[in-house]
Amino acid sequence: MIFSMELMSCTIPLLHFARRPAVLCRWPLVQLSSCQPCRPCTLSPKDGHQDSGRKELGSENQNRSLLESLVMLGVDVKMVQRRQPGVLKRSFTNEQGLASFLQCKGASREVVASIISRFPRAISRSEEHLQERWQLWRQIFLSDGEIVNILARSPESFFRSSDNSNLERNIIFLGSLGLSSKDLCRLLTTAPRTFSNSLELNRQMVELLKDVCLSLGGNDPEHFVKAVLSRNLYILIRSTKRIKANIEFLQNTLALSNGKLLELLQGQGAVILSLSNGYLMKNFKGIQQKLLSHGCGKDDVKKLVTKYPPVLYISQENLKDKINCLQKGGVSMTQIIKKPKVLEFSIKNLTKRLQILKDIGYDFQKNGIGILDSSQRRFDAKLQRLSVE
DNA sequence: GGGACCGGGCTCTGCCATAAAT
DNA sequence: ATTTATGGCAGAGCCCGGTCCC
Numbered sequence: 001m002i003f004s005m006e007l008m009s010c011t012i013p014l015l016h017f018a019r020r021p022a023v024l025c026r027w028p029l030v031q032l033s034s035c036q037p038c039r040p041c042t043l044s045p046k047d048g049h050q051d052s053g054r055k056e057l058g059s060e061n062q063n064r065s066l067l068e069s070l071v072m073l074g075v076d077v078k079m080v081q082r083r084q085p086g087v088l089k090r091s092f093t094n095e096q097g098l099a100s101f102l103q104c105k106g107a108s109r110e111v112v113a114s115i116i117s118r119f120p121r122a123i124s125r126s127e128e129h130l131q132e133r134w135q136l137w138r139q140i141f142l143s144d145g146e147i148v149n150i151l152a153r154s155p156e157s158f159f160r161s162s163d164n165s166n167l168e169r170n171i172i173f174l175g176s177l178g179l180s181s182k183d184l185c186r187l188l189t190t191a192p193r194t195f196s197n198s199l200e201l202n203r204q205m206v207e208l209l210k211d212v213c214l215s216l217g218g219n220d221p222e223h224f225v226k227a228v229l230s231r232n233l234y235i236l237i238r239s240t241k242r243i244k245a246n247i248e249f250l251q252n253t254l255a256l257s258n259g260k261l262l263e264l265l266q267g268q269g270a271v272i273l274s275l276s277n278g279y280l281m282k283n284f285k286g287i288q289q290k291l292l293s294h295g296c297g298k299d300d301v302k303k304l305v306t307k308y309p310p311v312l313y314i315s316q317e318n319l320k321d322k323i324n325c326l327q328k329g330g331v332s333m334t335q336i337i338k339k340p341k342v343l344e345f346s347i348k349n350l351t352k353r354l355q356i357l358k359d360i361g362y363d364f365q366k367n368g369i370g371i372l373d374s375s376q377r378r379f380d381a382k383l384q385r386l387s388v389e
Numbered sequence: 390g391g392g393a394c395c396g397g398g399c400t401c402t403g404c405c406a407t408a409a410a411t
Numbered sequence: 412a413t414t415t416a417t418g419g420c421a422g423a424g425c426c427c428g429g430t431c432c433c
Binding site for chain 1: 390391392393394395396398399400401402403404
Binding site for chain 1: 413414415416417418419420421422423424425426427430
């Protein structure tokens with residue numbers, strides 16, 4: 001009960017209030033000694049007990065007082081009613097405690113309101129629970145600010161589960177995979193839901209990946225898991241069904257040797273594993289259609305996808321437009337297949353570069369298209385040199 | 390100088406359905 | 412019976428620069 005101790009150290013009289021009408025929620029702003037740098041924290045009329053709130057004395061009344069309390073916090077009550085109406089019927093809630101807790105961690109009033117509006121069940125978490133969960137997240141992040149940013153972005157990731165011991169076991173499990181602390185940080189930043197998954201769910205995905213590695217003749221499943229996870233941080237928030245289906249699809253469609261497929265999956269192919277299976281197939285079909293319509297063979301399609309799997313990430317429409325844009329600018333289909341990374345650049349960027357190159361009479365047939373597939377700095381440097389020649 | 394290859398950075402929630410808990 | 416917890420889904424890229432080798 002560290003936080004409660006902190007509350008006790010505050011200088012306002014900690015009286016035992018029942019739920020108050022909204023107007024009485026306007027407590028003086030006080031500073032908690034542990035908040036460094038100190039931010040004003042709005043304290044509820046509570047005594048520091050976890051889950052303090054109101055007893056269910058008369059549900060309609062109590063409900064109204066909770067609503068008023070939420071309104072005072074700036075919460076979008078309509079959103080709450082739409083998203084998780086059940087929480088409004090609870091006998092005990094901790095919205096004021098939650099608000100002061102988050103504000104002490106550096107969240108603004110607006111952020112707090114937004115968090116509660118988007119994930120109302122957050123107000124049912126006790127002080128103790130919040131404190132404990134925060135500490136667990138702090139095992140991964142260096143500052144409170146980083147956590148606040150994630151909460152502001154995705155309140156659900158932090159609050160959806162009330163099982164702190166599961167979170168703790170997840171941290172241990174993910175750490176045991178040999179992921180670096182930097183990877184863990186990236187994982188929690190990028191796909192915070194991973195840490196709210198049940199340990200079992202995460203374990204199942206890891207097992208699936210190990211099995212895939214072994215069935216393809218790999219001899220270092222641990223390394224394979226690490227490679228896939230660090231290249232695609234979203235894997236663990238996808239279903240094993242999806243990942244399995246995508247791997248099977250690639251296996252059947254590309255007809256690669258086991259070794260090559262393994263290499264693809266832990267390399268550039270990792271990013272496409274988390275796409276929906278239907279989308280992956282649709283995009284593959286789109287690439288095939290587009291290439292065949294330009295006189296390419298099915299082997300060219302496989303060559304393109306194998307050489308540059310992220311092409312499957314590009315929506316059908318976007319890919320079609322991109323290829324058209326390149327062809328209009330004088331780039332041939334053969335050149336695209338040979339250097340598919342050019343497809344990574346935005347149409348806007350490509351159009352701009354193609355225009356510049358057209359103006360100076362650049363010949364792609366003679367010079368190749370490498371100039372398109374380079375960073376802005378390299379592109380500019382190349383232009384500079386061309387103008388001097 | 391410059392092409393080829395590669396890895397890295399940014400980044401992803403909000404909703405629904407259903408099982409589990411109360 | 413109702414609420415809570417959990418699993419799963421749709422959605423859909425772009426850019427930079429290090430290093431090696433010629």
